[in-house]
Amino acid sequence: MGLLSRLLGIETRSGDVRLSDPFLAEHLGVGGRGANVTADAVLSNLAVAARCVALRSEMMASVGLYLFRRTDNGGRERADDNPLYGVLHDLANPNMTAFEAREFLVRSLDLTGNGYARIERNARAQVTALYPLPPLSVGVERLASGRLRYRVNTERGAPYVLLQEEMLHLRGCSRDGILGQSTIAVNRGSLGLAMTHQETASALSANSLRPSGLLSFVERLTGDQHAQVRQSMETRYSGTDKAGKLMIMDGGAKFERMSFSPEDAEFLSSRKLANEDVARVFGLPPTSVGITDKATYSNTEQEGRALVQNALGPLAGRIEAAMLRCLLTDVSRRSLYVEHDLDTLLRGDVKARFEAYRIGRETGALSPNDIRRRENDPPIPNGDIYHQPANWVPLGTKVATEALPVHEPAAAA
Known part of the structure; x- marks a missing residue:
């Protein structure tokens, strides 16, 4: 610089x-x-x-x-x-x-x-x-x-x-x-x-996954014999690929499995x-x-x-x-x-979700289009109108009502 x-x-x-x-x-x-x-x-x-x-x-x-x-x-x-x-x-x-x-x-x-x-x-x-x-x-x-x-x-x-x-x-x-x-x-x-x-x-x-065991002999073994027997047992019977193989012992040998401690x-x-x-x-x-x-x-x-x-x-x-x-x-x-x-x-399951939508719609917090947007649905005409419960209107307020269109039944042919 x-x-x-x-x-x-x-x-x-x-x-x-x-x-x-x-x-x-x-x-x-x-x-x-x-x-x-x-x-x-x-x-x-x-x-x-x-x-x-x-x-x-x-x-x-x-x-x-x-x-x-x-x-x-x-x-x-x-x-x-x-x-x-x-x-x-x-x-x-x-x-x-x-x-x-x-x-x-x-x-x-x-x-x-x-x-x-x-x-x-x-x-x-x-x-x-x-x-x-x-x-x-x-x-x-x-x-x-x-x-x-x-x-x-x-x-x-x-x-x-x-x-x-x-x-x-x-x-x-x-x-x-x-x-x-x-x-x-x-x-x-x-x-x-x-x-x-x-x-x-x-x-x-x-x-x-085998617990340790005890291999005993009738006669006393020397140090070299101990090492030889241990190496022979590990070579033949230790490992997952040797699980389930038949064990054959001679010379008065007796194997006792140790219990799960x-x-x-x-x-x-x-x-x-x-x-x-x-x-x-x-x-x-x-x-x-x-x-x-x-x-x-x-x-x-x-x-x-x-x-x-x-x-x-x-x-x-x-x-x-x-x-x-x-x-x-x-x-x-x-x-x-x-x-x-x-x-x-x-969001919960469908029932809980739409129950929450119903409460939001009735209290005036949500409009129909608000709900549809949350559900990834396209908006509908006149869907941005928010309703207000009648019992939430301040006292003395006159609520204007609009006349709804009357659909007369079609005349019989």
């Missing part, structure tokens, strides 16, 4: 950008307690964790994400004339749908604590495309002015630098305000315990608790990830609402705030904002 640029405070893309995260080793799972608890290790060993990450990303990508414009009368309308509306709702870029891009960003946010997408704008500074980037290929630097600059390392070609206005940055809970921490990094101890239980279960499965039963219970801890770490109800031991008809419906209110609601707010900061200019924020439509996830 030249002298004139430094005096004027003009930013440039040149210069080396260094990753300014002092907790890089912790994010990558290098060293310390729980060093083997990385994103790939957690997803490949813990089915509940893999389902939690998939459920959060898929559900957030499936709900509607719209760009709204505030109207003069205090209402709002969809700003479908803005290019950003199509980027968030239809196509993020020519190669990715909006669903795929949003799923990628939320998954990156859960696994690494950060989600990045390169912003493409037109001459009017409106967003025309979003190109998601692998989070581990992006480095962040805080400039002297307090603004951020991003260095993107590519598999092919030289790395390039993007300014703050050219990058959509979703971050999780952060220690330094620059990089976010993933759920896996924050809860490495709990996930490490669950992975230890998984490794123990895998070892038992590799031994054909209380410690083994406690281990099975601890595995169930570990699965519940994994779901709790990601903020998801147990029934939503397939843990149905304590599920009933009533609490399943309540946990479905808790999924939206406690897990997806805060996540949606984090994404909306980041998009408001990165995708909209200072002028456009005065009239435009981004919002998820989480009401589609809170």
Whole structure:
């Protein structure tokens, strides 16, 4: 950056950008307690964790994400004339749908604590495309002015630098305000315990799920004979591929199978608790990830609402705030904002939904067209009329009644 640029405070893309995260080793799972608890290790060993990450990303990508414009009368309308509306709702870029891009960003946010997408704008500074980037290929630097600059390392070609206005940055809970921490990094101890239980279960499965036994002989064996007998038994009868084979012993040998110990039963219970801890770490109800031991008809419906209110609601707010900061200019924020439509996830069955519509219609909160729009049906003529109950009219008010058209029966031929 030249002298004139430094005096004027003009930013440039040149210069080396260094990753300014002092907790890089912790994010990558290098060293310390729980060093083997990385994103790939957690997803490949813990089915509940893999389902939690998939459920959060898929559900957030499936709900509607719209760009709204505030109207003069205090209402709002969809700003479908803005290019950003199509980027968030239809196509993020020519190669990715909006669903795929949003799923990628939320998954990156859960696994690494950060989600990045390169912003493409037109001459009017409106967003025309979003190109998601692998989070581990992006480095962040805080400039002297307090603004951020991003260095993107590519598999092919030289790395390039993007300014703050050219990058959509979703971050999780952060220690330094620059990089976010993933759920896996924050809860490495709990996930490490669950992975230890998984490794123990895998070892038992590799031994054909057989408990240890006692092999006794009439005569006393030497040390070499002990080792030879143990190696022979493990070679012939240990492993899932050798389960069910006929065991033949001579020399007065007697095999006694050890009974299932209380410690083994406690281990099975601890595995169930570990699965519940994994779901709790990601903020998801147990029934939503397939843990149905304590599920009933009533609490399943309540946990479905808790999924939206406690897990997806805060996540949606984090994404909306980041998009408001990165995708909209200072002028456009005065009239435009981004919002998820989480009401589609809170709708009950058909009977409960239409009962709520009936109450809204009778109290004057909804019109017929309001209800039809919620059900994705086209509006009808004269369907924007709101009714008011007669007992809600102020005292002394004269209600005008309109004469209804009278249809006389057709004359007999």
